[in-house]
Amino acid sequence: MSYSEDELISISALAHYSYCPRRCALIHIEQAWEENLFTAQGRLMHERAHSETRETRGNITTARGLPLRSLRLGLVDKADVVEFHRQPASVAQPFPVEYKRGKPKVESCDKIQLCAQAMCLEEMLNVAVLDGAIFYGTTNRRFDVAFDDLLRRETEETARATHALLDAGVTPPPEHRKSCESCSLLHGCFPKALRPGRSAVAYINTIWDSL
Ligand code: SF4
Structure with missing residues (x-):
């Protein structure tokens, strides 16, 4: 199955769905959004990361605000950061990095969001993306995430479920x-x-x- 351009949904909707389907519906169907200190800090972090720039240091080129799209999963968004790790005699390996204000969560919503970015990069660049990282502002550390089969399946299922929720247009209780x-x-x-x-x-x- 392949989605058309006007059926694409934001990758962030997957993270919202994974956190709570009602939260996803309130934000993406009812356009409800309440800014609090945490969301304001997160928004500022993302605005900084989403200004489109590129820089190269050593073997790593860092692209900020890179547009992402997957017609297979029906997703569109911008990556906070994608590092391209150059390796001798092979194509540069993309390594997505997502910036979060808080600390690592018990829920897998952040990992699903990052994995969806990786799957977009794979479709766009025709290259395997094996891992990436999430940087958490509270701990000021980044955690590596491997895109294994389990996480990929969870990401695909979340993409399908999020499309179904937004297509139905009904907010769950x-x-x-x-x-x-x-x-x-x-x-x-x-x-x-x-x-x-x-x-x-x-x-x-x-x-x-x-x-
Ligand atoms: S049930 Fe309501 S308050 Fe709880 S996570 Fe979902 S949207 Fe947020």
């Missing part, structure tokens, strides 16, 4: 989870109050308690 506490949409989502099966009285009491 909330489901309270640990990651809700660091979700920038928490205050507009009411994950505890609105969960399926909750009575209207309980819902109103929750709103009242939060005032």
